[in-house]
Amino acid sequence: MSRRSGILEFAVLGLLRESPMHGYELRKRLNTSLGVFRAFSYGTLYPCLKTLVANGWLIEEPGSAPEDARAASLAGRRAKIVYRLTAEGKEHFEELLAHTGPDAWEDEHFAARFAFFGQTSRDVRMRVLEGRRSRLEERLEKMRASLARTRERLDDYTLELQRHGMESVEREVRWLNELIESERAGRDQRNGSAAQDTTGDTDGLPRHRGSSRPDPSDDTAK
Template identity: 30%
Template sequence: MAAGPTSLELVVLGLLKEQDMHGYELKKRMTESLGPIMHVSWGSLYPALARLEAKGAVKAVEARPAIPNIPMTGSLGGEKAAFRSTSEGLRGSRNKKVYGITDIGSALFSGILNDDNEIDEKGFAVRLAFANHMDPEKRLKMLRDRRDLILERVKSSRRSFEKKRFAFEPYVELVLEHFRSTNSSDLAWIEGLIAKEESSTQNPGTDFLVSQEIQDSL
């Protein structure tokens, strides 16, 4: 059975929806935009592009390099040298394989984003990065599911902390306290995202019982 699309493939499709790019540009954009989320090497990027191309999700498109102005130096020899250098640069640009997303790729990208299956930490971060492409209802559901998951983590860490409070294991308590503090911060953050999403979709209804439960857990 073939493996499903990876987070890296989702990122590639998302970036190619913005514009056609060659491998170097894709890697640069990933590093600049998603560096904290995922580290991408050449050894993983090009195989991902090959898999997507085999699926018909991306295709090679013709590069259209800009033609730079050749400076007028006043020296015929200097201008010839500049022209030769520019021509060689353009030939190099044309040799680079530029990728573009296809209709199949756009459908695949949308399907992954709006999938209701449970996702891991990296998968959530990547989907959130491209959440502007999601259906509003799916986006709100993803955030609420994430909130429920974090809330359960907060409860679990609270129970563990209370059990260990009087044990002679100070470093265990420090770890549990850090875990609880981090999840509490994440919970407040996700609640803020949900509130903004509900407001933007003209659906301001809130669940008071859940909100009160969250306050009691912090």
């Protein structure tokens, strides 16, 4: 029953849908692949896993037997408890994916939703992107209004902070515009045919230049 914070639950189910994992690895995935934006501690993760099990969405399996480790030299280090998504869990995740409430546009929530766009149907993707965008636009309106109201009473640093904040939001809006456009293009590109299968096809993403060469410098830093 207990609701345990939408976003963590969502992300855990989403990651486990791809493949079973144990807690430790799950947390790493949460904080790297997915986690540009949010980090969870064990103190949050493990109890959450417990409740997901209690809800019947996950089952605990004994860690991969020693034989496994011999077989694949790398890959699966060695696990104690592997969590696997049940049929009900999968179903539940599907529901969460389809559900578009106004919570879905909020910062962290949105990022989590976006991270699983690969498994999201195109129309839901569109709704989420557009919802996010209008959320940001109304935020911009408020900022502009308050700025106009208070402008003169603020010192330069406060003003600069405000300006930078607004620019960040404006930038995200432009990003969303690109994404929405790409989604639309993707839709036009292969219209007419199959419109029914749940998950996304033709991912429609803009192409980008550089800004992330491999650069395998260190890795060992604390």
